[in-house]
Amino acid sequence: MTGIREFTFTAGELEIYWEDASHSRLQALWLRDHCQMPSSRDPKNGQRLFDITDIPADTAIRRASLEGDRLVIEFTPDGHRSEFELDWLYRNCYCLNLQHDDRSEIHKILWHGKSFSDKLPRQRYADFCKRRRNKLAALRAVRDYGFVLLEAVPCESGQVLEAIREFGFPRETNYGTLFEVRARIDASNLAFTNLGLGCHLDNPYRDPVPGVQLLHCLESSAEGGESVLQDGFMAARILREESPQHFATLSRTWINFRFRDATADLRARVPMIEVNDLDEVVKLRYNNRSIDTLKLPSERLQEFYPAYRHLAEILERPDLQLQFKLHAGELLLFDNTRVLHARRAYSAGGTRHLQGAYSDLDGLYSCLNLLESRQ
Amino acid sequence: MTGIREFTFTAGELEIYWEDASHSRLQALWLRDHCQMPSSRDPKNGQRLFDITDIPADTAIRRASLEGDRLVIEFTPDGHRSEFELDWLYRNCYCLNLQHDDRSEIHKILWHGKSFSDKLPRQRYADFCKRRRNKLAALRAVRDYGFVLLEAVPCESGQVLEAIREFGFPRETNYGTLFEVRARIDASNLAFTNLGLGCHLDNPYRDPVPGVQLLHCLESSAEGGESVLQDGFMAARILREESPQHFATLSRTWINFRFRDATADLRARVPMIEVNDLDEVVKLRYNNRSIDTLKLPSERLQEFYPAYRHLAEILERPDLQLQFKLHAGELLLFDNTRVLHARRAYSAGGTRHLQGAYSDLDGLYSCLNLLESRQ
Numbered sequence: 146m147t148g149i150r151e152f153t154f155t156a157g158e159l160e161i162y163w164e165d166a167s168h169s170r171l172q173a174l175w176l177r178d179h180c181q182m183p184s185s186r187d188p189k190n191g192q193r194l195f196d197i198t199d200i201p202a203d204t205a206i207r208r209a210s211l212e213g214d215r216l217v218i219e220f221t222p223d224g225h226r227s228e229f230e231l232d233w234l235y236r237n238c239y240c241l242n243l244q245h246d247d248r249s250e251i252h253k254i255l256w257h258g259k260s261f262s263d264k265l266p267r268q269r270y271a272d273f274c275k276r277r278r279n280k281l282a283a284l285r286a287v288r289d290y291g292f293v294l295l296e297a298v299p300c301e302s303g304q305v306l307e308a309i310r311e312f313g314f315p316r317e318t319n320y321g322t323l324f325e326v327r328a329r330i331d332a333s334n335l336a337f338t339n340l341g342l343g344c345h346l347d348n349p350y351r352d353p354v355p356g357v358q359l360l361h362c363l364e365s366s367a368e369g370g371e372s373v374l375q376d377g378f379m380a381a382r383i384l385r386e387e388s389p390q391h392f393a394t395l396s397r398t399w400i401n402f403r404f405r406d407a408t409a410d411l412r413a414r415v416p417m418i419e420v421n422d423l424d425e426v427v428k429l430r431y432n433n434r435s436i437d438t439l440k441l442p443s444e445r446l447q448e449f450y451p452a453y454r455h456l457a458e459i460l461e462r463p464d465l466q467l468q469f470k471l472h473a474g475e476l477l478l479f480d481n482t483r484v485l486h487a488r489r490a491y492s493a494g495g496t497r498h499l500q501g502a503y504s505d506l507d508g509l510y511s512c513l514n515l516l517e518s519r520q
Numbered sequence: 521m522t523g524i525r526e527f528t529f530t531a532g533e534l535e536i537y538w539e540d541a542s543h544s545r546l547q548a549l550w551l552r553d554h555c556q557m558p559s560s561r562d563p564k565n566g567q568r569l570f571d572i573t574d575i576p577a578d579t580a581i582r583r584a585s586l587e588g589d590r591l592v593i594e595f596t597p598d599g600h601r602s603e604f605e606l607d608w609l610y611r612n613c614y615c616l617n618l619q620h621d622d623r624s625e626i627h628k629i630l631w632h633g634k635s636f637s638d639k640l641p642r643q644r645y646a647d648f649c650k651r652r653r654n655k656l657a658a659l660r661a662v663r664d665y666g667f668v669l670l671e672a673v674p675c676e677s678g679q680v681l682e683a684i685r686e687f688g689f690p691r692e693t694n695y696g697t698l699f700e701v702r703a704r705i706d707a708s709n710l711a712f713t714n715l716g717l718g719c720h721l722d723n724p725y726r727d728p729v730p731g732v733q734l735l736h737c738l739e740s741s742a743e744g745g746e747s748v749l750q751d752g753f754m755a756a757r758i759l760r761e762e763s764p765q766h767f768a769t770l771s772r773t774w775i776n777f778r779f780r781d782a783t784a785d786l787r788a789r790v791p792m793i794e795v796n797d798l799d800e801v802v803k804l805r806y807n808n809r810s811i812d813t814l815k816l817p818s819e820r821l822q823e824f825y826p827a828y829r830h831l832a833e834i835l836e837r838p839d840l841q842l843q844f845k846l847h848a849g850e851l852l853l854f855d856n857t858r859v860l861h862a863r864r865a866y867s868a869g870g871t872r873h874l875q876g877a878y879s880d881l882d883g884l885y886s887c888l889n890l891l892e893s894r895q
Contacts, residue, residue: 170818174825179813190781192809196718197825197832239815246776247789248727317689319886343571351882352623353728399797401621406565410889411882414622414796422774422791434567437621438554440614443545450549450572457572507726507786511694514785 146232152216156205159218161234169238177204177220179237180227248506249425253483254289255379258467265469266290270298270476274311277516283478284312284513287357292374292479298361300474305361305502308476313508316355318348319409326360326499344375344460344485347503349430350402350437352413354481355503361476364498370491372477374467377429377485380459381418384452387459391452396420398449402430403437412437417456428482433457460485471499480506521607527591531580534593536609544613548581552595554612555602623881624800628858629664630754633842640844641665645673645851649686652891658853659687659888662732667749667854673736675849680736680877683851688883691730693723694784701735701874719750719835719860722878724805725777725812727788729856731881736851739873745866747852749842752804752860755834756793759827762834766827771795773824777805778812787812792831803857808832835860846874855881 148164159176161169177200180186185194201222208219215228235241266286272279273295286293298304306323309315315322348354360372385392396418404411419428441449459465466487471477479486481503491497523539534551536544552575555561560569576597583594590603610616641661647654648670661668673679681698684690690697723729735747760767771793779786794803816824834840841862846852854861856878866872 172818172821175814175821178825190779192779193811194809196808197829198836202826202829237813237815239813239821240818243815243817245774245789245815246787247774314692316691319883353731353880353882356728397797399620399622404565404567408890409886410893411886412621412889413882414620416797421789422772433571434569436568438612438614439550440612440618440620442618443547443615446547446550446614450553451577454572454577461573505728507728507788508694511784511786514787515783518785 147235149211149216149231152209152211154206154209156207156221159206159209159216161216161238163235167241169234169240171234171238171240173206173220174200174204175239176206176218176227176229177225180225181229181233182227185227245423247421247427248288248482248510249421249423249427250378250382251425252288253291253378255382256290256376256467257379257465259464261467265294265467266292267294267296270295270308277519280311281513281516281520284509284516287478287480287509288513291376291378291484292477295476295478296474298474298476300363302363302500305359305476305500308359308361308478309357309502309504312512313357313504316357316503316505318351318355318503319411322502324501326501327497342488343433344373344466344487345432345434346377346430346485347432347481348404348411349415349432350404350411350413350435352415353505354413354428354430356480356482356506357478357504357509358481358486359476359478359502359504360471360486361500362471362473362498363500364496365471365473367495367497368492369489370470370497371468371489372471373487373489374477374479375460375465375485375487377431377483378426380456380465380485381426381429383459384418384456388452388455391455392418394448394452395456396424396426398441398445398452400439400441400449401437402432402435404435417453429485431456431460431485482506522610524586524591524606527584527586529581529584531582531596534581534584534591536591536613538610542616544609544615546609546613546615548595549575549579550614551581551593551602551604552579552600555600556604556608557602560602620798622796622802623663623857623885624796624798624802625753625757626800627663628666628753630757631665631751631842632754632840634839636842640669640842641667642669642671645670645683652894655686656888656891656895659884659891662853662855662884663888666751666753666859667852670851670853671849673849673851675738677738677875680734680851680875683734683736683853684732684877684879687887688732688879691878691880693726693730693878694786697877699876701876702872717863718808719748719841719862720807720809721752721805721860722807722856723779723786724790724807725779725786725788725810727790728880729788729803729805730878731855731857732853732879732884733856733861734851734853734877734879735846735861736875737846737848737873738875739871740846740848742870742872743867744864745845745872746843746864747846748862748864749852749854750835750840750860750862752806752835752858753801755831755840755860756801756804758834758840759793759831763827763830766830767793769823769827770831771799771801773816773820773827775814775816775824776812777807777810779810792828804860806831806835806860857881
């Protein structure tokens, strides 16, 4: 903890000079709004107990004093009194700690096909379930790289749902809570054939899109059928480097995706590359199969196609592709807002049987956050 | 169906003059990419069977001819031949039909507290379950107004999950698949007390946020505890009219929301007002209780607070508020990305018992789309 060297205040602002030579300037209204007293925040869950309109718009600092390790501030015009722990002020000061907490590209480790040599992020399933340290490592791999391989998962039907229960909740959809991936006659979706599938993210036609996908391999005796993964955030970064204009087109052009069969008609209008307010990539949607009729103004259409083609060409570059064969007993757990997956075609002889399921990123990150705070 | 009067083409473009005097200009690459032949699209689900990179970048029209009700186009350089039904071209032409399909404010009917007089959108639950027409009307009310009241729902525990199965899938969270809303000692969330709750949307700290919320009233003998609904899209529209600058600030400033208790640590960095590429509102997040420490640069913080206060003040205007008492056997089904809800405080005597659950908008809209197409 850093101590305080000196503080001063005006009606509008508190200034703190810290012992480590850093300096905070905190606005009166921000301080009032971030009051941590039990009357302002529920001590159990930190929920704020007042509305912004309960605070006078002309809130100012009347007095500030140091009492032990707390700064006591009295506000006008309502006379509210707040005590702030110095340590809290240091950790939460927006001058000292501007880094934002989200899932954007700047918090990730981007990779290409050779990044892992032969050491993919892996955990034994039993360890993942039983040992906090291993679960933490696996979920960090999902956060950092977008995927993890779980090994020695029992080859039992439905096991993929047990795996989800270890970190979150299944997302049931029109494909079921669990879906079978194997060649099927009269398949309603190309995924359920033995054809190769180009790199894609699942369900861009779904809003909200499932953020986590799991594929559990139960049988793998067919020739071919290798899995390919790609870091979509890396592809987006390369696109931005090679053509800021193309990147901007794909992040600013929302398009319609759609999937329709006898039991569902799913539609979403979303950008291929979703960026946050700082223009950092936070989410991708990419699936050539399910782009609906493009109804863009003529001039935007002319911009869109070269940008889309450029991204597609980047995704076809072999150096971005991580290819491996999923064996029986392995389970691939990945971030469906970032990591694209593909499948090579496989022979009609032999069997390839996966069970898949979706989950959401809220539960996975919540589990990860809890594990990290208990370290 | 509109017939064709004349068509012409160049290498880059097809022009159609329709009998209703409208006019289409369709780019060669768009036509090629939208080929509807069975070799290009899966006839069962419309999925595209080729990648954008399978189409030459210099695709152009070599020949076009009319054969019955089809326009036959031959492309260079790959010699690909497509037949388009004239009706399909008319309906899908991006010149004639630019309106986009999404969930934005322009597709909604915005309302204030007096808009419904005493006629809230309502359906009897038995009709909702059994009759296509009634289910369609109820789901259209959710699409158009953001909510519907289901009446005469059996007062049985768990019934809210049966209701979800009528249009979609439950979204399980750390609060369970189903949560009890009644005064509880040692409540981890303010919702589970008898205190009043200001207008809010649920779970802005969750990404993805559950898009549908259901509240099923099982008992209602306490005094007070009235429900209040508000059209958040109307509030956003008023904000934009009164201050385009404040609107822009809230749509461009992403902030952190957070909820933490012993079993969850949920975080999301999102804007209060989410807009699409056309600057139309598509999603709101609003919950004063769960805004995490604001770590914005000083100058952005100074812009943020007046904008946030302005929106909060709009939401406090009584004319926007629709207040009614939820009776036993009623179930409120609403769009949690648009319709804010509040609860007045209620007496400690008597009982108020709701069961709540979340679902997602993908399933609800899919069900609605199917019902509409079968009309």
